[in-house]
Structures are given as C-alpha cells and as structure tokens.
Amino acid sequence: MEIIKISIDKISFRFPYSFRYGNSNSLISSIKKHGILNPPVLIKRDKKYYTVSGKRRILCAKRLKIKDIPAFTSRENEDKALFFFNLENDLTTGKPFSIVEKAEIYKKMMRFIPVLEDRKKIFSLLGI
Numbered sequence: 720m721e722i723i724k725i726s727i728d729k730i731s732f733r734f735p736y737s738f739r740y741g742n743s744n745s746l747i748s749s750i751k752k753h754g755i756l757n758p759p760v761l762i763k764r765d766k767k768y769y770t771v772s773g774k775r776r777i778l779c780a781k782r783l784k785i786k787d788i789p790a791f792t793s794r795e796n797e798d799k800a801l802f803f804f805n806l807e808n809d810l811t812t813g814k815p816f817s818i819v820e821k822a823e824i825y826k827k828m829m830r831f832i833p834v835l836e837d838r839k840k841i842f843s844l845l846g847i
Contacts (some may be wrong), residue, residue: 720760720791720792721791721792722789722790722791722792723789723790723792724787724789724790725761725768725788725789725790726786726787727777727780727781727786727787727788728786729768730768730769730770730777730790731769732777743775743778743779746775746776747779747782747783750776750779750780750783750785751783755776755780755788755789757776758776758788758789758790758791759771759772759774759777759788759790760772760773760790760791760792760793760801760804760805761790761791761792761793762792762793762801763792763793768790768792771793771801771804771805772804772808773790776788798831802827802831803831806824810845815846816845816846816847821845824845824847825847828841
C-alpha cells in the first residue's frame with residue numbers, strides 16, 4: 720500500500736467490505752482539532768477510488784469542508800487481504816455485529832475460505 724493525497728470528490732462509497740458507521744460527533748471534533756490521524760484505505764478500480772475502511776473519516780472530513788485528505792491505496796487484486804483488514808478493524812470497536820453485518824461477513828467468508836471446517840472455526844470466534 721502507498722499513501723496519497725486525494726480529493727474527497729474522487730472517492731466512491733460503494734465498496735462491499737464495510738460493516739459499521741455509528742455516531743460521528745467525537746470523530747468530527749477530533750478531525751477538526753488534529754486532522755485525519757489514521758488515513759482511510761482505498762482501492763483503485765477502473766480509474767476510481769473505493770473505500771475499504773474509513774468511510775466515517777471521509778464523511779466527517781466532507782462535513783468539515785476538507786477537500787483533500789491523506790489515504791492509503793491498494794491494488795484491485797488484494798480483495799481477500801482488504802476484507803480481513805476491514806473485518807479486523809471493525810472487531811477492534813468491541814461492538815457486536817448486527818444480523819445484517821453477520822450475513823455480509825458470512826457471504827464474504829464463503830468466497831474467501833473454501834474449506835468448511837476452517838470457516839466454522841472463524842465463525843465461532845466471531846460469534847456467527
């Protein structure tokens with residue numbers, strides 16, 4: 720991954736590996752005071768950038784009328800690594816997954832982990 724400075728207008732929010740949003744007031748305050756300390760992760764596909772993680776940070780920066788932000792970028796062929804990166808990122812919040820989030824995770828796991836026994840171990844750890 721590399722880090723770039725990118726216009727918020729060039730970022731699309733339709734990438735399939737995101738699960739949570741939540742309240743943004745404290746994040747807006749933090750960005751206003753310190754800037755974006757943890758750049759979002761983007762993937763470039765068909766000359767467009769899609770979010771992998773950091774949608775809330777991007778949306779908060781947009782609300783603050785920040786035009787350009789730092790972001791990590793990744794190649795299109797890193798889908799599995801990006802999925803697990805985002806899953807791990809969501810797990811660190813400590814909030815339980817909703818039934819919709821669990822279904823989305825389950826669907827992606829079926830694609831990325833072909834062996835049923837391996838999936839069962841991971842689902843058990845995730846509480847799915």
